[in-house]
Amino acid sequence: MxxxxxxxxxxxxxxxxxxxxxxxxxxxxxxxxxxxxxxxxxxxxxxxxxxxxxxxxxxxxxxxxxxxxxxxxxxxxxxxxxxxxxxxxxxxxxxxxxxxCNQGTLLDKIKKTRKLPEDEAIFVFFQLVQALDFLCDNNIAHRDIKPENVFIKDGVYKLGDFGFAGQKSLYNTHLGTYPYMAPEFFNSNQYDGNQVDIWALGLLFHEILFGEIYFIGNSQYEVSQKILSKQYTLGSQHQCCKEIRDLLPRMIEKDKSKRITAKQILELPIFQKYKKDNRYLEIEEKERQFWQQFLKSENSQTEEDIKKAQKEEEERQRKEEVEKQRLALEKLQREENQKRERINQQILKIIDIINDMRNGIMIIIKLCEFLQNNFSEVCRYDIFYILKQGYQQQHILKEKLDRADILTKQDHVDFEGIDLDVWDYFYQDQNVQCLIIDIEHDRNQVRKSYISQFNYLNNWTSSKYNNYLLEFQSIGDLDITGGIPLELYLNQLASTITFLKNEESKQSDNGIKLLLKKAIIWIFVVAYYKELISGNKVNISKFLRSIDSDEPEEMKKCLYSQ
Incomplete structure (x- = not known):
């Protein structure tokens, strides 16, 4: 509203x-x-x-x-x-x-013109002196007369902003605006409010006549010292009529007892002509008309009407407050729904990313199956090494999920766009709990395959290469979650890739050549298993699809380095 x-x-x-x-x-x-x-x-x-x-x-x-x-x-x-x-x-x-007041303030006017023509300045001053005389008759002091507190309405100058005003004979609170403050603010415990107003109006009159602030300095202290010590004088640069030249020093008089009053100013001959000025007479007539209308309107409003209006206003405000609260609750609900929607979308994205990591691990496990079916004699140890690395990655993923870790781009490149607050909700999601159970199932299946391969190699080594048995057992007896030392792992796969490349060059059978090419690319990808699972090495989903296409070139296209 x-x-x-x-x-x-x-x-x-x-x-x-x-x-x-x-x-x-x-x-x-x-x-x-x-x-x-x-x-x-x-x-x-x-x-x-x-x-x-x-x-x-x-x-x-x-x-x-x-x-x-x-x-x-x-x-x-x-x-x-x-x-x-x-x-x-x-x-x-x-x-x-x-x-x-539709014409702003006297300060606005000064900023535009710097100073006013003498006749206009005197007419403005004449209006403000009447305001001070009226205040004095009502025992009221303004105590903050300055250009920004003089408002203009249809060419009439009005004293406003009575925030510092008071209604008593003597004051002891020192307030106002420094360039317009009288000496008694700084050298006396008490002062007469009407006398300090005359001082301030005199300085304001000086300002609109000559376009300068008389007492000015780089600090409030410097201004106060000038007010106390600098005598007010008009030089040759201050051109004005004799009557005003005589009046200003009587207003800006350090001895407050000698300072002229507003009533005395209005009695000076120079102001008599303004009392008969058509501009002034028109102002008086409009003021009479205003009060006739105002009093008529006021008399038509009874005390009961005023109380009723106040109650209506309170009721309107109460309804407005209720409406505000309703709108605020609706906004809060919308924001909560939007947040929940964002969180749900990101939870689904996290699940997709984790499934991508599982698929990366699946590439490792499926390689072992591929080598088992096609090159088991050549790749016995490779299958075992690769299988152990695959299990290690499943174990790391499962442990992180069990600890409710926040996964980052080091785990997978796509985690970079996930908001941190989503993880507080992720581990509470039912779908995530099911996902963790599935990963545990995957891990157990690979563990069985690993144990089976270990037992096979242990028996095979002891019967065929007994002198290497202790060396194999030292590797096989490593904690299954620890994986194979990286240097040993890479050396083993590098030598296997070299062997398969040599075999490929000797083969004339296209079917075997295809299997060898497929094995070489696949082993190369799995050699860098951490980059594979984090999505840095290959497009995992495309690589899985290309495995079954029997086109090694399609597998190559899945590598980000290609």
Whole structure:
């Protein structure tokens, strides 16, 4: 929902945000009754919590001061204060409805023009002095007068942002913006709020007249020292009329007791002509019209209406919160479903990869069967060595799965794309438990084949080559899970490949030549069994299919080096 309502009269849309602070956002809104454009400050209570109770007191004080000014404006018109229309508090937010100033701030204008023509600068100053005089009559001090706190609406300059404002005779809290702070902030424990406002307005007037900030430095300390020690003077570069040249030093006067007041400024002859200026008379007339309409609208709204609006707003917020929670739960469920889908897909991928590793081991085991059927006399020891290496790879895979290890690209190249969090779910999957049982069955079958081959070779060696029996038994008695020493294994297979190549060159029978070629390529692949099983040496699935094709060239094409 992009459109929000505040009470019965106001509404705003989320895309019309004007600004954002630490705990508040300001939106451009509308009075639904009159159509007037307003500014709505939305203060989130949840963000206020970390600042403590003081910030909440400060907000309430600002609202209270603005509301008291609104009451005073009913009796004495003052178009030069940024108005507050309504403050509505709910359990979640505080809404402050303010007058919308459609032309930005005085700071925006200074950035564009650097300084204003003298007549325009005096007219702006005249409006702001009236604002200060009005504050003084209501015993209110602003305490943070600067260009960014002067707002412009249809050419009317309005003092706003009363966050530092107070309503008492003397103050001892030192706050404000350094280039506009009066000397008593730094050399006195107490100060008069209206006097420091006059000092700040004098410096602001200097700035819009001459395009410069008078007290400026590289640090706050340097600025404060200049404020205390540097005398305010106007040089030949400061061109202005005599009346203003006399006025500014009386405003920017270090001795606060000698500083001119807002009421005294308004009595100076130079401002008499502005009181009769058509621009000023038009501002006064529009202000009278505003209050006639505002009071009419306000009188039509009873206390019961206000309470009803507040309840409606709270109910709307409650429903909105429920809707937010529902949407959040739906989003969470979608994300959980997407995560589960991703995990399920990757579990299936892992199972496929492990089956590919099993097929790699199957290539080793099937080679032993092939050699047994075709070259058993020549490859007795090769069959035994290869069989033992195949069992070792099955054993390593089974042990890793039993330990619930995370398999990596060192185990198989395709594991590189698997997310780590998937492994937490992988070992809980029923299909995986069945897979591990199947691998255990494979391992037991190979172990039986190994024991059978060992017994055969043990008997054959003792009867034919008894002098080699101890050497064979030392190799055969190695732990079956340990495999054959790699150097011995590779030397044995290399000598066998050399022998088979020689036999191939002598053969004229095409069928035998085909078997020899097939054996040579197959033994070569299995020699590098670790690279084979990890998918680095061959395309395992294609190689398995090509074994049965009786085309050695197809087997060669499965090698990644080809």
């Amino acid at each position: 992009s459109k929000k309502t505040v009470g019965q009269k106001y509404e705003y849309e989320l895309q019309n945000r004007l600004g954002q602070g630490a705990f508040a956002e300001v939106y451009k809104g509308k009075n639904k009754v009159t159509g007037e454009i307003v500014a709505i400050k939305v203060i989130k209570r949840s963000l206020l919590a970390k600042y403590g109770d003081d910030i909440l007191k400060q907000i309430h004080q600002e609202v209270s001061i603005l509301q008291s000014l609104m009451l005073s404006m009913r009796k004495t018109l003052c178009p030069f204060i940024n108005k507050i229309y309504e403050c509505l508090e709910t359990s979640n937010n505080i809404y402050i409805v303010l007058e919308f």
